[in-house]
Amino acid sequence: MENEKSSLVDPCRLRIDYSTCVSCAACAAVCHTLALNMDALTLELEEQLCDNCSLCVYVCPTGSLYLLDDSLNAAS
Amino acid sequence: MIRPNAHSAVTENVDVAIVGCGIAGGLLAGRLARDGFRTVAFEKRPLIGVPVRCGEAAGSREEVSHFVPVDENWVVAELDAARMYAPNLTYVERQMPGFCLMLNRDGFDQALAAQAQTWGAEVRTYHEVKSLLWDDDRVCGVQVKNQADGRAYDVKARVVIGADGVETFVARWAKLSTHFKPRHIHSAVEYVLEDVDFPTSRLEIYVGKEHAPGGYAWVFPKGVNKANVGLGVHPTMAKDGTARDYLDRFVKKFYPRAKVGKLVAGGVSGSKPLKTMVGNGVLLVGEAGHQNNPLSGGGIMNALEGAEEAHKVLRDALEKDDLSKGFLQRYDKAWHRRNGHLIEKFAVLRQLFFKLDDEDINNVIAALNTLVGASPGRITDYAEVFKTAFKAVPGVLWKTRKVLW
Ligand SMILES: Cc1cc2nc3c(=O)[nH]c(=O)nc-3n(C[C@H](O)[C@H](O)[C@H](O)COP(=O)(O)OP(=O)(O)OC[C@H]3O[C@@H](n4cnc5c(N)ncnc54)[C@H](O)[C@@H]3O)c2cc1C
Ligand code: SF4
Ligand code: SF4
Numbered sequence: 417m418e419n420e421k422s423s424l425v426d427p428c429r430l431r432i433d434y435s436t437c438v439s440c441a442a443c444a445a446v447c448h449t450l451a452l453n454m455d456a457l458t459l460e461l462e463e464q465l466c467d468n469c470s471l472c473v474y475v476c477p478t479g480s481l482y483l484l485d486d487s488l489n490a491a492s
Numbered sequence: 493m494i495r496p497n498a499h500s501a502v503t504e505n506v507d508v509a510i511v512g513c514g515i516a517g518g519l520l521a522g523r524l525a526r527d528g529f530r531t532v533a534f535e536k537r538p539l540i541g542v543p544v545r546c547g548e549a550a551g552s553r554e555e556v557s558h559f560v561p562v563d564e565n566w567v568v569a570e571l572d573a574a575r576m577y578a579p580n581l582t583y584v585e586r587q588m589p590g591f592c593l594m595l596n597r598d599g600f601d602q603a604l605a606a607q608a609q610t611w612g613a614e615v616r617t618y619h620e621v622k623s624l625l626w627d628d629d630r631v632c633g634v635q636v637k638n639q640a641d642g643r644a645y646d647v648k649a650r651v652v653i654g655a656d657g658v659e660t661f662v663a664r665w666a667k668l669s670t671h672f673k674p675r676h677i678h679s680a681v682e683y684v685l686e687d688v689d690f691p692t693s694r695l696e697i698y699v700g701k702e703h704a705p706g707g708y709a710w711v712f713p714k715g716v717n718k719a720n721v722g723l724g725v726h727p728t729m730a731k732d733g734t735a736r737d738y739l740d741r742f743v744k745k746f747y748p749r750a751k752v753g754k755l756v757a758g759g760v761s762g763s764k765p766l767k768t769m770v771g772n773g774v775l776l777v778g779e780a781g782h783q784n785n786p787l788s789g790g791g792i793m794n795a796l797e798g799a800e801e802a803h804k805v806l807r808d809a810l811e812k813d814d815l816s817k818g819f820l821q822r823y824d825k826a827w828h829r830r831n832g833h834l835i836e837k838f839a840v841l842r843q844l845f846f847k848l849d850d851e852d853i854n855n856v857i858a859a860l861n862t863l864v865g866a867s868p869g870r871i872t873d874y875a876e877v878f879k880t881a882f883k884a885v886p887g888v889l890w891k892t893r894k895v896l897w
Contacts, residue, residue, distance in 0.1 A: 438757050439543065440545055440756075440757035440759070441658065442658070442680075442758055442759030445658045446671050453661070475727045477681040477757040477759075478755075479734035479737070
């Protein structure tokens with residue numbers, strides 16, 4: 417039961433690589449849940465709003481966003 | 493009378509609250525303040541226009557100076573020609589004396605903000621709008637966070653302007669649009685390249701799947717030996733990496749010896765016009781209102797023109813004290829007449845463009861070359877250009893049938 421419940425929640429798997437992010441806000445423009453916000457000059461992620469749809473990952477011009485599982489898949 | 497302090501608990505009252513002091517917000521703030529309306533523009537970045545998110549190619553000197561006196565401090569070049577390269581690197585070129593000013597966008601945005609202040613607008617940098625205030629179904633102000641001290645405060649306004657660019661939250665809070673779908677946005681990136689012999693008065697465009705699938709690469713000169721070199725791709729058509737990966741390959745191929753300077757990036761609207769840019773007590777302008785040219789992504793002149801149209805309608809609306817959606821819809825109509833009808837066409841052309849393969853584009857550019865050779869002077873007859881392009885690609889109607897019908 418415990419497992420079933422947590423699998424419904426699907427916690428946010430999006431990660432931001434701040435070493436390459438240039439604060440351009442392209443990702444915020446396509447995020448359909450308003451989970452991403454450019455707070456002055458720093459990209460903020462409100463994890464509880466994110467549904468892991470990956471739209472932002474596609475759009476980021478610098479490849480600074482990735483979904484955790486994708487990177488695990490890519491590695492394996 | 494002592495005005496309530498922005499940082500006190502007392503709610504401030506203004507005529508116009510503008511969210512975002514970029515191009516559209518800066519121009520509109522000035523024009524409304526000049527009319528005597530109490531106008532405040534909120535800009536979340538600490539310094540107007542910084543960092544730059546733009547290729548910086550604007551209209552002609554005459555076109556730009558209609559909105560703000562041209563200052564050589566932010567003009568870096570004046571271009572006379574444009575060249576477009578096909579995937580096979582044949583090209584078509586047009587001479588168009590003075591057709592484009594290359595700007596320093598930070599200086600340009602700051603000049604618009606300074607003009608607004610001169611005309612009486614208040615510009616609050618490092619103040620981010622966090623939400624809209626509502627009175628029933630009407631927007632009646634904004635909630636603001638002062639980023640310097642972290643404090644939040646409310647500002648009541650007769651009308652709120654969403655001039656908050658491509659990332660617009662105002663459009664979404666007001667339910668005038670949703671997020672940009674990936675197919676309606678260019679994923680764009682640019683380097684400032686130096687120490688290479690660029691043409692100083694000609695811009696260059698490269699099309700084709702190798703360089704920029706679903707978009708194009710640009711070389712915009714910025715004076716001697718310096719240029720903005722960038723590209724925009726369709727995010728889901730770019731199979732070989734991110735926009736930056738494409739740009740790195742482009743630079744390696746064409747400018748391997750250049751010194752690579754600042755990196756600029758962003759999303760650029762490739763969308764058709766919104767159904768409406770207004771609601772009760774709220775109006776969108778510039779990229780927040782999807783006013784860019786969807787094919788080129790160009791948004792500088794469009795944001796200025798959008799602000800000019802918005803200004804005329806807002807002035808009347810504020811004077812008549814009617815900020816209802818019904819009244820503000822005059823702006824939707826005015827924009828459609830001025831630019832919206834063209835943007836609709838460019839949005840269809842963008843969809844057509846996606847369907848062309850490199851061979852088709854080679855054929856189109858060869859045909860355009862014939863047309864250019866035959867008609868000296870600036871090409872203004874777009875119908876002729878597109879007729880020529882269509883004829884050049886056998887079966888193009890069949891390929892693009894899903895877009896047209
Ligand atoms: C890489 C790239 C290259 C481009 N090249 C060109 C080009 O060569 N020529 C051209 O014509 N166009 C170009 N464009 C497009 C052009 O830059 C934009 O369309 C134009 O800047 C839009 O102007 P605007 O006033 O609507 O919005 P912006 O200039 O984006 O201004 C919006 C402002 O609102 C602020 N803001 C956002 N949210 C809030 C908030 N909640 N509170 C307070 N402030 C907020 C932002 O910080 C920003 O300063 C390019 C874009 C990119 C990304
Ligand atoms: S994965 Fe989807 S929901 Fe999550 S931040 Fe990105 S665009 Fe938003
Ligand atoms: S799109 Fe990429 S580079 Fe731009 S703000 Fe988002 S994560 Fe950073």
